[in-house]
Amino acid sequence: MSEIAIRALNLGKQYRIGEYIDTYRTLRDALVYGASAPFKWLRRKGATRPASDTIWALRDVSFELERGQVLGVIGRNGAGKSTLLKLLSRVTEPTEGYAEIYGRVGSLLEVGTGFHPELTGRENIFLNGAILGMKRSEINSKFDEIVDFAEVPKFIDTPVKRYSSGMYLRLAFAVAAHLEPEILIVDEVLAVGDAEFQRKCLGKMSEVAHAGRTVLFVSHNMSAIARLTGHTIVLNEGRIVFSAPTPEAIDYYMTSDMSQAGEQRWDKAEMASDTTPFHPRALRVLDHQGRISNQVFSAKPFMVEFEYELDEDITGLRTGLYLSTSKGEPVFTTFDTDAREDFERYTTRSAGTHISRCKFPADLLNEGRFILGVNASAFRIQSFFTDEHALTFTVDGTGAPGSHWPEQRRGPLRPSLEWEIAESVR
Amino acid sequence: MIVKGEMAAVDQKSSPMTIIQPSKGWIRINFLEIWRYRELFYFLVWRDIKVRYKQSLIGAGWAILQPLLTMIVFTIFFGNWAGIPTDEIAKPVFYFAGILPWQLFQSGVSKAGASMVANRNLITKVYFPRLTVPIAPIIAGLVDFAIACLVLIALMIYYGIGPTSALWALPIFIIMALITAIGVGMWLAALNVTYRDIGYVIPFLLQLWFFLSPVVYSSSIVPDLFKPFYALNPMAGVVSGFRWAILGVGQPEAGTLIASFGISLILLVSGIFYFRRMERTFADVV
Numbered sequence: 190m191s192e193i194a195i196r197a198l199n200l201g202k203q204y205r206i207g208e209y210i211d212t213y214r215t216l217r218d219a220l221v222y223g224a225s226a227p228f229k230w231l232r233r234k235g236a237t238r239p240a241s242d243t244i245w246a247l248r249d250v251s252f253e254l255e256r257g258q259v260l261g262v263i264g265r266n267g268a269g270k271s272t273l274l275k276l277l278s279r280v281t282e283p284t285e286g287y288a289e290i291y292g293r294v295g296s297l298l299e300v301g302t303g304f305h306p307e308l309t310g311r312e313n314i315f316l317n318g319a320i321l322g323m324k325r326s327e328i329n330s331k332f333d334e335i336v337d338f339a340e341v342p343k344f345i346d347t348p349v350k351r352y353s354s355g356m357y358l359r360l361a362f363a364v365a366a367h368l369e370p371e372i373l374i375v376d377e378v379l380a381v382g383d384a385e386f387q388r389k390c391l392g393k394m395s396e397v398a399h400a401g402r403t404v405l406f407v408s409h410n411m412s413a414i415a416r417l418t419g420h421t422i423v424l425n426e427g428r429i430v431f432s433a434p435t436p437e438a439i440d441y442y443m444t445s446d447m448s449q450a451g452e453q454r455w456d457k458a459e460m461a462s463d464t465t466p467f468h469p470r471a472l473r474v475l476d477h478q479g480r481i482s483n484q485v486f487s488a489k490p491f492m493v494e495f496e497y498e499l500d501e502d503i504t505g506l507r508t509g510l511y512l513s514t515s516k517g518e519p520v521f522t523t524f525d526t527d528a529r530e531d532f533e534r535y536t537t538r539s540a541g542t543h544i545s546r547c548k549f550p551a552d553l554l555n556e557g558r559f560i561l562g563v564n565a566s567a568f569r570i571q572s573f574f575t576d577e578h579a580l581t582f583t584v585d586g587t588g589a590p591g592s593h594w595p596e597q598r599r600g601p602l603r604p605s606l607e608w609e610i611a612e613s614v615r
Numbered sequence: 616m617i618v619k620g621e622m623a624a625v626d627q628k629s630s631p632m633t634i635i636q637p638s639k640g641w642i643r644i645n646f647l648e649i650w651r652y653r654e655l656f657y658f659l660v661w662r663d664i665k666v667r668y669k670q671s672l673i674g675a676g677w678a679i680l681q682p683l684l685t686m687i688v689f690t691i692f693f694g695n696w697a698g699i700p701t702d703e704i705a706k707p708v709f710y711f712a713g714i715l716p717w718q719l720f721q722s723g724v725s726k727a728g729a730s731m732v733a734n735r736n737l738i739t740k741v742y743f744p745r746l747t748v749p750i751a752p753i754i755a756g757l758v759d760f761a762i763a764c765l766v767l768i769a770l771m772i773y774y775g776i777g778p779t780s781a782l783w784a785l786p787i788f789i790i791m792a793l794i795t796a797i798g799v800g801m802w803l804a805a806l807n808v809t810y811r812d813i814g815y816v817i818p819f820l821l822q823l824w825f826f827l828s829p830v831v832y833s834s835s836i837v838p839d840l841f842k843p844f845y846a847l848n849p850m851a852g853v854v855s856g857f858r859w860a861i862l863g864v865g866q867p868e869a870g871t872l873i874a875s876f877g878i879s880l881i882l883l884v885s886g887i888f889y890f891r892r893m894e895r896t897f898a899d900v901v
Contacts, residue, residue: 200635204899276635279742281898288635302740305662307669312662319658320741348669 193291194372194403195254195277200286201427202247202272246272247427250286256371259404261418261435263411263442265453265578269427270407271376274298277405278374292371292403295322299376301361306350310341310360313349317364331367338393339363354571366393372403391416411439411517411577443517443560443578451475451483453580466500467565467573470542474561474582483581485549487556487603488588494546495563497574504537505570508545511562511577520559520601523547552605555598556586638895644887649744656747663726663755678762682718686711693831702833702864705774709862711767713830716788716857719760720796720850721821726752727800728817731808735901745894746887749804753796760789767861779863788856791879795849798882805886805893808901828854835865846871849879 247269254260262270275281277288278296303320304313314335318328328335336342339360341352349357375394391413398404398417408414414421414435421438423431423445431441455469473496476482477489485491495508509524525545526532562577586592590605649656668674686707693699694706701709727749731738734748771777807813828850829837837845845851852867852875859866867875 275898279633279635280739282895283635283637285637290633290635291631293631294633296741298740303737305666307666308662312665316658316662319655320737320743322655322741322743325654 192256193253193289194256194258195252195288195290195405197253197277197288198251198286200247200250200273200276200283200288201245202269202276202281203243203245203284205243245284245427247276247283247424250424250427250429252422252429252432254403254405256291256403257401258420259398259406259418261414261421261438262405262407262424263414263421263438264424268424270424271298272427273424274374274376274405274407290372293322294372294374295368295370296374297321297365297368297376298374300358300365304349304357304361307348309348310336310339310345310352313360314364317361318368321365321368322370323368327369335360335363335367338366362390362393366390366397369402372405373397374405376407411443415439439517443515451481451580451582453576464574466503466540467506468498468500469563469565469574469576470496470498472496472561472563472579474580484583484585486585486587486589487554488551488590488592490551491549492546493549493561494544496542496544497565498542499538499540501540502537503567505567506538506565506573507568508563508565510547511560511564513560513562513577514601515558515560515581517560518601520554552590553602554584555601555603556584556589557601558583559601644746644891645744649746652743652747655743656751659747659751660755663752664758667755667759675762678759679766682711682714682763683766685714685718689714689831699832700836702835702862704862704864705776708767708770708774708776709833709858710831711770712858712861713854715760715763715767716792716853717825717828717830717850718763719756719789720792720853721825722759723753723756723793723796724799724803725817725821726756727796728803728807729814730800731804731897731901732811732814738901739898745897746801746890749800749890750797753793753800756796757793771861776862778861781860781863781866783860784856785860788853788860791849791856791876792853794883795853795879798879798884798886801886801890802882805890808893808897824848824850827851829858830854833858833865834867842871843874846874847878849875849882851875852879 246267250269250273252260262273264270272281274296275298276283277290278294278298280296280298301317303317305316308316314332315325315328319325336345339356339362341356341360344352344356349360352360394406394413395417398406404417406414406418418435421433421435422429423438423442430445431438433441451474453472455471471494473481473494474483474485475492475494476485477491479492493510495510497508499506507524507526509522511522512520514520525547526535559582560578561580561582563574563579564572565574566572586598586603589603591598591603673680689710690706694701694710730749730752731745737743738745738748803813803817807817827845827848834845834851834855852872855865855867856872856875858864
């Protein structure tokens, strides 16, 4: 029998509604509350709170993880993935349930945690290492390796506030990647940085995963999940809805309808990692009548809109859509500034809320189920936000070209093409 | 959250076992765990010191300028113009010796009070004993304190005042100032997580407290009737005791000292327990 690394039994975490948004109360509220209900005030918080005021971010989560296993955790935004990781890394306490963890846990909930802009690269390596749980001697012995991996030897004594965002991320990841706990908990570290950096991170992660370390890996990036993990659990609304070898789990997740009809919203507080200054708000599919819907017609045009908020002006920002089939095969990628004149016109987007709308012409997609992903990035500078599985929608083939033959057409596209039929004179 | 120590019963390759479950009631302090995280504590202190001197224009100069300018203002306004008696001690030395322990306390409390919110990035991302967060800036304040002590020594030499035989008591009063600062800092840090308006209360509280402590006056001017109440302020004991240890004037009564010390211990213990009690929700609320 192999050794157990993590055993979780009915873990649950309840939040008061409003704790996400209204992160703190004022003293006045407490005084008013305390004065009006002095006896309630003395009792334990939450004991008398009606159930409607609270939500379960996680409920009845039980699983076992063997030593050396790499477990993937997938699910929509707000499905409870991050809450699960926070419980296991002891950042927050469960409301109910129980878990045993054998071994030293290192968590990578966000790279660069505890970096201080005024400190130099060298100083930050030590500080960040200590925060992630490394001993000073451990950091000392890995120092050169970390600097090499981050490719910042020349700037090691420069305050990190002068680093480019790329250098900053590389250094932050380098420290984290050289952490050697028995159990590693990773959340969305790959969602940031440029493509080359992401490739490097992924490489390092797979090295870690294949070195016999126990890893819990949360990501929206299905290809990363597929590459790194052997077994995956799917979370939905705080519960484990599926648990299987990774390919099956991904298949289940991609085809199940876990999204709200035609709209995906993001709550600032629910985001796994801080995407500041970019904050996604909503992604919507609007049918030919302009209604939010998860069903559109192949023969009619439809629209996809992405709403987002910027804290500050961003230069070079582009937002785009990834369209893929329900099996996860990419169909195409499109960005809002693909047209050269748009690219020149929208070089800088001002702080505030924006909506990027994309018109999908009639006679484009074949009937079936599609997955929309979104991305917001500044080309070769920074990727702010990616969700490869933000929304699913179905396309109805009614009235599509060739629909007078009731048959399945192959392929994801169903364009209306011009045909010429001529008599061959030979 | 309850954590079995490193040597927990079910031992697999000597790795620690952690149990995660909801905690109930008052949480005991896990000294073993705090000891295990001593390096992180050291780095947090070190960070506070580094950043403090890096970010500023004249670096360590502030540690000298701040008490020095305060002393000059006090000497002119309270000493010369208002004519508040200074126990026959040269006014600059009298004030400076009061400002030193007060600033150690005051900057410690205000930084500790803001510490949980300032470190929310850490608190919501990584686990470590939260108690270290408000204590670190208070300990880091000792560096400023030490630098300012050099100025005091220079002033004493200039005014020809030698150390007294009571100097042995000095560490006691420094420790008492730290204990009080940690106790009050814990309370404010924990409250500040839930009630953000504590952030506005802290400067006001410290200002009131300043006038209730014998920094700009000697505790000898306090009417006898009020002496018992006055002794309830641990900083009154600290400031007058500090002055007595260095300058040999205004020896505090033993009763006053014991009361002050008792109160500061109560603040410390209650602060730590309140902090521990609130700790389980910090990451969710901060």
